[in-house]
Amino acid sequence: MNPGNIPQKSAARRGGRHWVVTAIGMPILTLSGWYAYRLGVRLEQCLAEHGPDSADRIDGVAGPCHPIMMSSGALSLAYLAAFAVTLIVGLVLGVIDGRRRRRFAYGRWVCVVVVGLTGPWALLAYALAYGLGRLLPAYRPTARRPQDAAGQQGWIEAIHLYQQLAAGEPPPVVYSPDFIGSGVVYLDAPFTYSRYYGTTVTYEQSSTFAYGRPAFVVGAVVGDLIGNSVARSRAASFAQPQWRDFAYARVILTPTTTWCCLGGLWLAFDHDVVMGYSVDGMNALLTFPDVEPLRLGGPSVWCHAVMFAYARFGPDQWQMAPFLHPVREAVESLNPRNSPEGR
Incomplete structure (x- = not known):
């Protein structure tokens, strides 16, 4: 049973928040560099007027150029350090994003323009490193096995449950x-609960009327562009289909239905209308023809998978459920005589 192209993990919000931070910080860094340059010009003028010794501290008394020299030196040193950091960060992030096959700058083009105008060295370093990362082998995260620390006990219980049912014993x-339902109950355990769907989101654009010096007007326009870009990105990321309605639920599995109790409200999901069932780590995903997909997570997820297969396909066919392959493989490794290779 294949759930289709619905992501197994929580749909993350749009990435690249660091590009917004960089687009805000780069103009400040550029202004700092410009101010450091102006202090350097003032220092040269002061030294030409008062002489070289005016920048020294003689007998505890600072010369007239000494404060300018200290401010210029500190600001220049901070600017050079920030310049080096942004250069290194651009190289590192470029390689990472390229290897992970992400969109260039996460598609934040307004931020790219701002960074390109105020910090072209950082954008150039990122672009070169991004191209290098695209040439490297794609990053592939190591898949987690279900025997992680949190689900160890549940995994062991699922193996024992599988062995019990495979031996012909009745389900517990x-x-x-x-x-509130009738009939027998096969499973009663706490799970995390979420649903997968999109929604409609509206947002307001800001528009600031600025009057004054050109630098002030440009800063206000850039601020509006960045603010509107952030608001638009947040609205788009929240509106797109993703996992929502996160809650803790009491889950009960009967021969025909999986019940979820949310704050005293019982929701019934009939097994015979489930189109797809899959397990990823400690999460089970159920898809339906007419309602939003359901995701249940917790240590008992593999026990739910075993009992769902038994309830849905019956005592003769349940072991052939494809989503039980990890459990079936683990059981066969414990009982090699019952595996195809040992027969």
């Missing part, structure tokens, strides 16, 4: 006196 029955 759980006593749930406050359950």
Whole structure:
């Protein structure tokens, strides 16, 4: 059963927030560099007027050019350090984004323009490193096995449950006196709950009327562009299909239905209408023809997968469910005589 192209993990919000921070910081850094340059010019004028000794401190008394020299030196040193940091960060992030096959600058083109105008060295370093990263082998994260620390006990219980059912024993029955449904209960455990869907989001654009010096007007326009870009990006990322309605739920599995109790409200998901079922780590994904996909997470997810397969496909076919392959493989490694290779 294939759930389709719905992501198994939480759909992350649009990345590249650091580009927004950089687009805000780069103009400040450029202004700092310009001010350091102006202080250097003032220092040269002061030294020409008062002489070289005017920048020294003689007998505890600072010369007239000494404060300018100290301010110019400190600001120049800070500017050079920030210049080196942005250059190195651009190289590192460029290689990382290129290897991970991300969009150039996460598609934040307004931020790219601002950085290109105020810090071209950083943008050039990022672009060169990004091209190098695209030439390198793509980064592929190592898939996690279900036997992680949090789900170890649940994984072991799922293996024992699989062995019990495979041996022909009846499924265990759980006593749930406050359950609103009828019939036997196979599983009663806490899970995390979320649904996958998109929505409509509106946002307001800001427009500032600025009057004054050109630098002030340009700064106001750039501020509006960055603010509107951030608002548009946030609205677009929140509107796109993603996992929502995160909550903790009590999950009960019966022979025909998976029930989720959310704050006293019971939601029923019939097994016979499930189009796809898959397990990724400690998350189970269920897709349906007419409602939003359901994701359940927790240590008991593999027990839910085993019992869902047994309830949906019956005692003769449940072991062939493709999503049970990790459990089936683990059981066969424990009982090699029952595996195809050992027969």
